[in-house]
Amino acid sequence: MMAGYDPSTIEPKWQAYWLENKTFRAIDGSDKPKYYILDMYPYPSGSGLHVGHPEGYTATDILARYRRHKGFNVLHPMGWDAFGLPAEQYAIKTGTHPRDTTISNVAVFKGQIQRLGFSYDWDREINTTDPSYYKWTQWIFLQMYRRDLAYLAEVPVNWCPGLGTVLANEEVIDGKSEVGGFPVYRKPMRQWMLRITAYADRLLDDLDSLDWPESIKEMQRNWIGRKRGAEVDFPVVGQPATVRVFTTRPDTLFGATFMVLAPEHPLVEAVTTPAQAAQVRQYQEMAARKSDLERTDLAKDKTGVFTGGFAINPVNDQQLPIWISDYVLMSYGTGAIMAVPGHDQRDWEFARKFDLPIVEVVQGGDISQAAFTEIDDGIMVNSGILDGLPVAQAIERITAWLEARGRGQAAVNYRLRDWLFSRQRYWGEPFPILYRQDGSTLAVPEEQLPVLLPETDSYKPSGTGESPLATIESWISFTDPGTGERFRRETHTMPQWAGSCWYYLRYIDPHNDQALCDPEKERYWMPVDLYVGGAEHAVLHLLYARFWHKVLYDIGVVSTPEPAMRLVNQGMILGYAYRCFTNDSASEILGKNQVRFENGLAKHPVTGETLLPRYLHIDQVRWKKVDEDDPESATVPMHPDLEEVELEEVVEKMSKSRGNVVNPDRIVSEYGADAFRLYEMYMGPLEQVKPWRTQGVLGMQRFLNRVYRLLMDEQGQRSPRVVEGEPGLPLARRLHRTIAKVSEDIEAMAFNTAIAALIELNNFLHKEQEIPRSVAEPFVLLLSPFAPHLAEELWQALGHDRTLAYEPWPCADESLLKEETVELPVQVNGKLRATLVVSISSSREEVIEQAVSLPNVAAYLEGKQIVKTIYVPQRILNFAVK
């Protein structure tokens, strides 16, 4: 066998050791301080691990290992978010049970993760599709059901008769199914909703207590969208009904010139006159056929129909025509608005299109050109009792006026809507709910949980829009053995988010069949100290989990109001991609050098036609020197077959279609897991988006190789360079500065600079003849969170027979961190002219005296008058001269 650093033997050896010895087992209720460090668990897809997953996992692993060295009892678990659509779609195609697909995908993921040497406590592994897990997901649902936080509502779904199934919003394009192009209709269906809106205020207010990225907190605030305003009632002319609207700007009531109802608004029928009925019905049908996406994104041009009805403006008794339009959404506010076209761009466009009056009520704009919307501190006009008032006072005055007369009141409105919790799918948690013959609902008794997913051969949709469970008659019908009463089971299943809302709690007590987790253990481990994952879950997963956690807090299951105190998002890892361009018919292939770019789009140089990018796999790219005769010439990427076609290099999200996916397995087998981990952390700050360059892994492998050769000889034994004894002062200083730097950087999650410090120390040690053990050992410990396999191997070679995982972290000696002398930059008028080595104890006068006699400084001071001397000890000396 080849001597030298060989990760392919070292790494499996230590991985097996850690597993056998359960090295990373977390101890429930130990005397040590606890540290709960959590990764966002993955969906085990068929395509395996991606280089993006291990980025966050490596970061948390470094921290987990570091905390163990620092004497913490660390909980660092991993599991599988394994319900979901891909396994079900695969089942429909191949007939393979999603459970089998899940089992084999989990095995692949687990193998890949274990080969990276992460220090998870595998005894706590969880899987959301395990009945002993989803029993508790169902249990939590029941607690919500009991507290009226889960309720049934008629909610439209994207129903596709052509496919006989319900589609997700992203599966619908232009009102047609993505697959097959069949028409899609909005069909109301009775579905479960979770009353997250009941927690809106707490979800919003408690954000302030969290150490989370400001951007995520801001996204959640926007998502919740709490707005203060007023609800105002507009009586309908000739009807007992009133139209209630929500507005953030009651001050503009005098500017209202018409009303608009959402097409689905319940009052539409009542206000519509017979003459308008046909038109109104036609418009309603058209709106019903559009998906939400179309109604918002695509329909920029205002459409609508007059109902024939009128409402009375409560502030001035003016009659306002009532229209319907799909720019008003039934799901926000009251589903109806007062239109103030002078000061709202949407209303302005609508008024222009249908020739409705536009009135100015806040001074300052030109409402003949556009709505004047910068009206936060304007002065009211044309507004009766409000004339001359500033906006803020007008809002108060009119709200009080409305309240006094019972025509409206101050109100708070949220953008957040209740959570649609039903899916018409097989591969999800069944609801623990029964329907009586009369259609009323009943909870499955808790002792009968879990409600198991039934076995079936067919995962195909039922054809009615119900889930495949609806076709399994033997499962659906249920007769109470005592009373003989007959029930039917709920056939919808829960969405993929469900299991993720509480998984961090199950790690605490993963095998408990009496409770979702033991209260004592919960109090010990919670809250999560650090949660790391991708920013794509900024809103939904993190908001839903906070919601469930607060529900569990209210019923006394958990002891903290929030699940995770600190959150960090790792930035996405991108890949270099190379592309040329083709026209629609693909008859021509053009390079970057042959096309024109306009607004980021490639255009044909002659026809001006917009060209489509065509990606080439990175391995196919031919590199060509710009100047063949110049050895230093830059190289450019070229098409492999076409001589003159230069490729465009772009950095983009990794995807199969772009040919820029990097497979971690390949990197690990070629360079080793330690080098892979090191590179992922060395690329740049964790939170930042950054491109992958496989060359960089090679640099890390070289570093590890140099560390190995520093301490080991050619036979794989401890090098004779390693000696007993103490280091000299310069080496001791180096070591302790590195200890301080690496410790600080790990705490700050600045792993890239911590690694740079380790490389520097290694480079320095290579110049030494002898490496004292008292230097080698701390060095190996400092390296161990980053490159644990190599560190264990070196630790063993240094004569230890146990893992280094719980060895105390080296402590920096403060007295060795300060140098006796410092190199001081000397400036004249802010420009560096020389440097001066001075003792840190030198006085200002001594330093200045030495500095002015430096030749280059003297030259710049010659014939000038010093007007000011700035001296910051140990930092800078600057002479301002005239």
Add this chain to the structure above:
RNA sequence: GCCGGAGUGGCGAAAUAGGCAGACGCGCUGGACUCAAAAUCCAGUGGUGGCAACACCGUGUCGGUUCGAGUCCGACCUCCGGUACCA
């Protein structure tokens, strides 16, 4: 449009509290070792000028504050992420 983040060598990046811009790695160049190559080791590497000492320029753009600005302030440009008829 709105919200959030980022612009620094050929590339990834670093710079604690306003104090030597470019640590560290990749790449590249030269050299050593070698029959040769790989690996390894040594040296160099922001640009321009100069034999050199050194000088000038240089952190997206324009302006400001300061003895001194990558860092602070004002205006703008570009890119990335999120979100969007939310009344």
